[in-house]
Amino acid sequence: xxxxxxxxxxxxxxxxxxxxxxxxxxxxxxxxxxxxxxxxxxxxxxxxxxxxxxxxxxxxxxxxxxxxxxxxxxxxxxxxxxxxxxxxxxxxxxxxxxxxxxxxxxxxxxxxxxxxxxxxxxxxxxxxxxxxxxxxxxxxxxxxxxxxxxxxxxxxxxxxxxxxxxxxxxxxxxxxxxxxxxxxxxxxxxxxxxxxxxxxxxxxxxxxxxxxxxxxxxxxxxxxxxxxxxxxxxxxxxxxxxxxxxxxxxxxxxxxxxxxxxxxxxxxx
Amino acid sequence: xxxxxxxxxxxxxxxxxxxxxxxxxxxxxxxxxxxxxxxxxxxxxxxxxxxxxxxxxxxxxxxxxxxxxxxxxxxxxxxxxxxxxxxxxxxxxxxxxxxxxxxxxxxxxxxxxxxxxxxxxxxxxxxxxxxxxxxxxxxxxxxxxxxxxxxxxxxxxxxxxxxxxxxxxxxxxxxxxxxxxxxxxxxxxxxxxxxxxxxxxxxxxxxxxxxxxxxxxxxxxxxxxxxxxxxxxxxxxxxxxxxxxxxxxxxxxxxxxxxxxxxxxxxxxxxxxxxxxxxxxxxxxxxxxxxxxxxxxxxxxxxxxxxxxxxxxxxxxxxxxxxxxxxxxxxxxxxxxxxxxxxxxxxxxxxxxxxxxxxxxxxxxxxxxxxxxxxxxxxxxxxxxxxxxxxxxxxxxxxxxxxxxxxxxxxx
Ligand SMILES: [Zn+2]
Numbered sequence: 001x002x003x004x005x006x007x008x009x010x011x012x013x014x015x016x017x018x019x020x021x022x023x024x025x026x027x028x029x030x031x032x033x034x035x036x037x038x039x040x041x042x043x044x045x046x047x048x049x050x051x052x053x054x055x056x057x058x059x060x061x062x063x064x065x066x067x068x069x070x071x072x073x074x075x076x077x078x079x080x081x082x083x084x085x086x087x088x089x090x091x092x093x094x095x096x097x098x099x100x101x102x103x104x105x106x107x108x109x110x111x112x113x114x115x116x117x118x119x120x121x122x123x124x125x126x127x128x129x130x131x132x133x134x135x136x137x138x139x140x141x142x143x144x145x146x147x148x149x150x151x152x153x154x155x156x157x158x159x160x161x162x163x164x165x166x167x168x169x170x171x172x173x174x175x176x177x178x179x180x181x182x183x184x185x186x187x188x189x190x191x192x193x194x195x196x197x198x199x200x201x202x203x204x205x206x207x208x209x210x211x212x213x214x215x216x217x218x219x220x221x222x223x224x225x226x227x228x229x230x231x232x233x234x235x236x237x238x239x240x241x242x243x244x245x246x247x248x249x250x251x252x253x254x255x256x257x258x259x260x261x262x263x264x265x266x267x268x269x
Numbered sequence: 270x271x272x273x274x275x276x277x278x279x280x281x282x283x284x285x286x287x288x289x290x291x292x293x294x295x296x297x298x299x300x301x302x303x304x305x306x307x308x309x310x311x312x313x314x315x316x317x318x319x320x321x322x323x324x325x326x327x328x329x330x331x332x333x334x335x336x337x338x339x340x341x342x343x344x345x346x347x348x349x350x351x352x353x354x355x356x357x358x359x360x361x362x363x364x365x366x367x368x369x370x371x372x373x374x375x376x377x378x379x380x381x382x383x384x385x386x387x388x389x390x391x392x393x394x395x396x397x398x399x400x401x402x403x404x405x406x407x408x409x410x411x412x413x414x415x416x417x418x419x420x421x422x423x424x425x426x427x428x429x430x431x432x433x434x435x436x437x438x439x440x441x442x443x444x445x446x447x448x449x450x451x452x453x454x455x456x457x458x459x460x461x462x463x464x465x466x467x468x469x470x471x472x473x474x475x476x477x478x479x480x481x482x483x484x485x486x487x488x489x490x491x492x493x494x495x496x497x498x499x500x501x502x503x504x505x506x507x508x509x510x511x512x513x514x515x516x517x518x519x520x521x522x523x524x525x526x527x528x529x530x531x532x533x534x535x536x537x538x539x540x541x542x543x544x545x546x547x548x549x550x551x552x553x554x555x556x557x558x559x560x561x562x563x564x565x566x567x568x569x570x571x572x573x574x575x576x577x578x579x580x581x582x583x584x585x586x587x588x589x590x591x592x593x594x595x596x597x598x599x600x601x602x603x604x605x606x607x608x609x610x611x612x613x614x615x616x617x618x619x620x621x622x623x624x625x626x627x628x629x630x631x632x633x634x635x636x637x638x639x640x641x642x643x644x645x646x647x648x649x650x651x652x653x654x655x656x657x658x659x660x661x662x663x664x665x666x667x668x669x670x671x672x673x674x675x676x677x678x679x680x681x
Contacts, residue, residue, distance in 0.1 A: 002640070003639070003640050006640075186541065231419075231422075231423050233419050233422040233423060234419055237419060240543060254392070255392035255393065256348070256349075256350060256392075258390075258392040259338075259339075259350045259390045259392055260339075260348075260350075261419075262389070262390045262415070262418070263338050263339065263390065265417075265418040265419040265421075265422075266418050266464070266467055267467065267522075267632075267634065267646065267648045268338060268339075268558045268559075268634075268635075269339065269544065269545075269558060269635065269636070
């Protein structure tokens, strides 16, 4: 089986299994490349019609491209799109530039609280979230997971009850379980899969004027990275060479990263 | 006698003679008619960095020290990329007034008397031009060192367009440099031929392929450029045209590191290895492109695991096991070269213990982020150790097959 099929099967298994086990499932969609990949996997898992709501937590500070992409995609795929926002916090003037409020407080009020509200309102039991195991930073503090390393060793065809548990939150998080169907994918896997499935992603990911966004969220809190990668293939090469450079402990060595990319584009390494 | 050399990277003897006969390469054909053409063998391994290092030094890899485009550093265990300065033998043009343009494995550029513009792989233009006084000129010409091969993944049309753009820029540099000085040696290399071969070589003699015409057209264009160079030859000048290795259509790739994993010689420290440096220290052997097999010896690598006494034993085991591997009832490996036999010279101990040479059509790759033993990606051509070519524009009665490491002796 091809590698990407293997990753896809794993994800679809988790999505279907979650749907079978929980009442009131929903998908959290941020319009970023990861949750858009997850959205596509859900379409595949249910033969083109997603039988549960798709939630966008709207802080009101997203890039304009994201709103356009959201509405167009929702129409095209016939999604049951629910836009959740924390009206009260917005009313109080919460935002990334609010005096005296940290970024974390802003995220808390506009994202976490909105999510809690919508989960309670829809009585959601399980929530599909597009996080990946190679992510870090803000995700690390969320600790919805344990046994991460063991989790991608299981075989989806030879499934027992225990490994399944690694795929959902072990903490119940108050009211619902979080399910992470693309946990086993890396950033480069996601791009390869997007390329193979010809998925549309927001243009902000591709380099313009020497910069591109590696992840997108609220516009005021996103910093583009220096990059000349204007195609998916170049993005994959960039990720792989920087990952490699990191692993080799010489991220500073741009020349080596360049050489590696050139060699890889000719099939070496 | 002043000498001009033209390099056509990756062009096989079989192609050049066939295309010359068909009338696709009129300039090259008339040079052959005036002089002679011989088949030529490349280095083991048959990769441009090693082959060109032998071309310009006349030395065996065990003497010049370049065994591939990358290595594992003996001190740190990390990947490293040998540079021009790592070549242990001086190039044959030393002591003469020379222009050395676009020769692979010559980055960063350094020349005492003349002009060097480095070839593949050159991460910066600044360090690819020597003496630095030429940098501004090279920049003004909008000179491109190499095609953007990653374009081929996107669209073959874009890739082909870029090949032509690079070729045009290369000819601008030719016109600027050809008579800039009175050169003893003028060496000018075309590398687009190797690039187009990697992606489209299956179309070279397949007239039913949609890429046959674009492929032939590119070679016609290269011949035109060669013709332009030939038209500037002075009567007293000697001329050679040659490649550095052969090429043949690629049927499938053989992922030799996966095979080493299957046989228990190689282990990775992670579930999703990206590069060979992700291997565990307990590994006994690993491979680097193309087909180089290294025993992970304690006295060689910082993370080595094999004691001196076991090295020969493991070499023998691996050789025996690989020859027993069958795919479609043939062994993917045509020949296992023993490093002790094919490398000689003061740095031969840095070379691989074994080199696997693939059967025609089976490209041996060290890629680790793969599942199976065999696969096929976008590449449609592969290097061969035999079937390179050498044309002398004057009658010399060259022995056949010639060897890339003897080219230097023709000039000096
Ligand atoms: Zn090549």
